[in-house]
Amino acid sequence: MSSHSSKQVKRKTSDPELPSRFSMVRSFQLADFVTLGNGVCGCLSLMFAMKALITQNTDFLFTSFWCIPIGVLFDILDGRVARWKNSSSLLGQELDSLADFCSFGIAPAVLGFACGFQKMLDLVVLTYFVCCGLARLARYNATVAAMPKDSGGKVKFFEGTPIPTTLVIVGVLAYGVSCGKFWRFANPVYQHEGPFAVFSQAFTPEHVWGGEITLFPGYELHPLVLMYGVSGTLMISRRLRIPKL
Numbered sequence: 162m163s164s165h166s167s168k169q170v171k172r173k174t175s176d177p178e179l180p181s182r183f184s185m186v187r188s189f190q191l192a193d194f195v196t197l198g199n200g201v202c203g204c205l206s207l208m209f210a211m212k213a214l215i216t217q218n219t220d221f222l223f224t225s226f227w228c229i230p231i232g233v234l235f236d237i238l239d240g241r242v243a244r245w246k247n248s249s250s251l252l253g254q255e256l257d258s259l260a261d262f263c264s265f266g267i268a269p270a271v272l273g274f275a276c277g278f279q280k281m282l283d284l285v286v287l288t289y290f291v292c293c294g295l296a297r298l299a300r301y302n303a304t305v306a307a308m309p310k311d312s313g314g315k316v317k318f319f320e321g322t323p324i325p326t327t328l329v330i331v332g333v334l335a336y337g338v339s340c341g342k343f344w345r346f347a348n349p350v351y352q353h354e355g356p357f358a359v360f361s362q363a364f365t366p367e368h369v370w371g372g373e374i375t376l377f378p379g380y381e382l383h384p385l386v387l388m389y390g391v392s393g394t395l396m397i398s399r400r401l402r403i404p405k406l
Contacts, residue, residue: 189252192243195235196256202232203264210268210275219344225272226335232264233325254305258298265324266294269331273389276334276343277369282382286390293393294324300397319403322395330388342370 206228213221239257243249270287278287300320308316337343371385395401 190243190250191246192239192249193253193256195239195242196253196260199232199235199239199257199264200260202228202235203260203268206232206264206268207271210271214275219338222272222275222338222344223335225268225275226331226338229264229268229272229328229331232260232268233328236261236264236325254302258302261324262295262298265327266291266298269327270389272331272334273386276338278383278386278389280373280381280383282376282380283386286382286386290389290393293397294327297321297324297396316405318405321398321401322392322403324396326396327392330392333385333388337370343368 206225209221209225209228213219213225236257239253243253270291273283273287278284304320305316308318308320334343369383369385371383373381373383375381
């Protein structure tokens with residue numbers, strides 16, 4: 162009985178209709194591995210941002226910031242490698258969009274949260290930004306085949322700002338942290354009952370760049386978070402056309 166079962170298992174594993182082991186990984190082109198480098202940067206940025214909040218250590222926060230420009234570098238290189246090797250594929254296109262969404266959509270929003278944009282209306286703006294990035298990438302994938310191209314096969318322009326332009330937002334946040342406009346975990350203030358909770362102190366209005374405004378009773382907004390709203394709106398614009406370099 163056991164001998165018969167082992168023969169059945171052997172036939173199943175050697176079925177010619179089944180793909181070979183690690184066939185997906187072995188089908189990757191060099192450009193795809195470069196694209197994965199972009200995705201790795203996005204994942205590390207998210208994890209270091211969470212680590213920074215847990216430890217209240219700005220070293221982790223700056224590491225998280227640095228992951229984004231490194232991701233941009235990978236994003237630039239993967240296209241050049243694909244053209245150099247003449248190895249563009251549908252898999253590579255989808256992989257590129259997913260890596261971009263992680264590094265330039267989700268990670269910048271999480272960094273904004275880590276820097277103090279944590280009010281309910283802030284979260285609405287950050288979510289809008291992420292959804293705009295997602296829609297921007299989906300639209301590009303759906304329309305890229307029909308978009309006008311040059312003699313080399315490159316798309317002539319982007320509809321809306323490319324999602325890697327969110328690097329500008331990350332740069333603003335990094336500048337703010339380096340100048341002490343965010344993150345005041347040091348020297349806790351004491352009351353009669355004891356020290357304030359460090360998070361309550363670190364993200365009070367005077368410790369978040371630009372302060373906060375009350376739009377409705379109980380609903381505050383940090384004005385600086387609106388840069389995410391502007392960025393998201395520019396990404397999904399179809400009238401704004403950016404020449405592709």
